Amino acid sequence: MKRRDPNKIFMCSSVHVWSDTRIYFKEAKSLAEAGFQVEFYALNFDGEKESIPNLTMHYLPVLSRKKRFRHMQTLLKAFEESDAKNFHFHDPELLFLARKIKKKYGDAVKIVYDMHEHLPAAILTKQWIPRGSRPFVSKMVAFFEKYFLKWVDAVVFAEVSYKENYLKMGLNTVDVLNYPIMPPVRNETISKVFTLIYVGVLTEQRGLFNMLELAKSIREKGCTDFKLKLIGPMFTNEDAFSEFIIVNHLEKNVEHLDRMQYKDIWRHYYQSHIGLCLLHPTPNNLNSHSTKLFEYMAAKIPILASDFPDFKKIISDADCGYTTDPFDYERAADLVIQLKDNRKRNWDLGQNGFRAFQNLYSWQHEAEKLLTLYESFEKSKN
Numbered sequence: 001m002k003r004r005d006p007n008k009i010f011m012c013s014s015v016h017v018w019s020d021t022r023i024y025f026k027e028a029k030s031l032a033e034a035g036f037q038v039e040f041y042a043l044n045f046d047g048e049k050e051s052i053p054n055l056t057m058h059y060l061p062v063l064s065r066k067k068r069f070r071h072m073q074t075l076l077k078a079f080e081e082s083d084a085k086n087f088h089f090h091d092p093e094l095l096f097l098a099r100k101i102k103k104k105y106g107d108a109v110k111i112v113y114d115m116h117e118h119l120p121a122a123i124l125t126k127q128w129i130p131r132g133s134r135p136f137v138s139k140m141v142a143f144f145e146k147y148f149l150k151w152v153d154a155v156v157f158a159e160v161s162y163k164e165n166y167l168k169m170g171l172n173t174v175d176v177l178n179y180p181i182m183p184p185v186r187n188e189t190i191s192k193v194f195t196l197i198y199v200g201v202l203t204e205q206r207g208l209f210n211m212l213e214l215a216k217s218i219r220e221k222g223c224t225d226f227k228l229k230l231i232g233p234m235f236t237n238e239d240a241f242s243e244f245i246i247v248n249h250l251e252k253n254v255e256h257l258d259r260m261q262y263k264d265i266w267r268h269y270y271q272s273h274i275g276l277c278l279l280h281p282t283p284n285n286l287n288s289h290s291t292k293l294f295e296y297m298a299a300k301i302p303i304l305a306s307d308f309p310d311f312k313k314i315i316s317d318a319d320c321g322y323t324t325d326p327f328d329y330e331r332a333a334d335l336v337i338q339l340k341d342n343r344k345r346n347w348d349l350g351q352n353g354f355r356a357f358q359n360l361y362s363w364q365h366e367a368e369k370l371l372t373l374y375e376s377f378e379k380s381k382n
Helices: 021-033 069-081 092-108 119-123 131-149 160-165 208-220 238-247 262-270 291-298 309-318 329-341 343-360 363-381
Strands: 005-017 037-043 055-060 084-089 110-115 154-157 173-175 194-199 226-231 254-257 274-277 303-306 321-324
Touching (some): 005 021, 005 069, 005 092, 005 363, 021 110, 021 363, 069 092, 084 092, 084 363, 092 131, 119 131, 154 160, 154 363, 160 173, 194 208, 194 291, 208 226, 208 238, 208 329, 226 262, 262 291, 274 291, 291 303, 291 309, 303 329, 309 343, 321 329, 329 343
Parallel strands (some): 005 037, 037 055, 084 110, 110 154, 154 173, 194 226, 226 254, 274 303, 303 321
């Protein structure tokens, strides 16, 4: 059996595009900058690719859900040919592959599972699973997930709230929270048109139609000089989205842009006045600290978010925005108009958020925890 290099990390995803913010821009680049050799596998996506020292890129084709198992075969072969000691993966479906690798190589490899969400809870809202089947599927997923987790050497949690579901398993865990990287220098001037922004996947449960209803309410209150900018892939009925805009005369108010690279998002943040995060109160959302909140802080824009307990505490502690029932469009519209009319308050909230980002919510602190995890693997051997 070949000797595997502890300084090499095989990082992979069969679901996420290569330019995923957490996987590529935060974790892979931080590890490479710290001197680790990173072999990176993720889905191909159009976008400006860059050459980074210590980071070797491999792009997987985008396949349908039914055909994604082919990626496991590709990744297994690639890892067998690699001399990396560390196998770091980001998708629950790759737990099968992790078990296979651990059984074959034992302590010669270290397996790290980067958990982005609590899958059993997320299953309860997956639209592609029949609603009546979701509770049963969720329980089965929870059972098998805990079985396969026995084969990993460490679990990286992107959210602290996931921990409580795994405390009794005795896992080696580390919280590497999904806080933003220090944003680029601001070269953009704020838009003359008062702009609300949302960046992320666009679905009903992520508040897509709540944001449209908010835009409708703002117009109904006599305020027409504003823009709602939505950035991200749309995984919902696009015809319903377009129809809502036309029926409610929002063509001049709503702008949709497709997924873009992390570095390009900041230009749009800097042009905006309020960041929206009107998520539905699903089990997974209620226990999630949405990355958008912290990106809005880093961009110095006030936040208008759902009134979940954790959101309320984060935003009130920092005094960087407001929370509301995501279905109370009247109140949400009133809050937007108040900030539109009081630009000093808008500016103050943005500055408060930026201070909280600098002191509490910066990726730099989280990157250090990830590096410490890999350093601990070598120390434990001695």
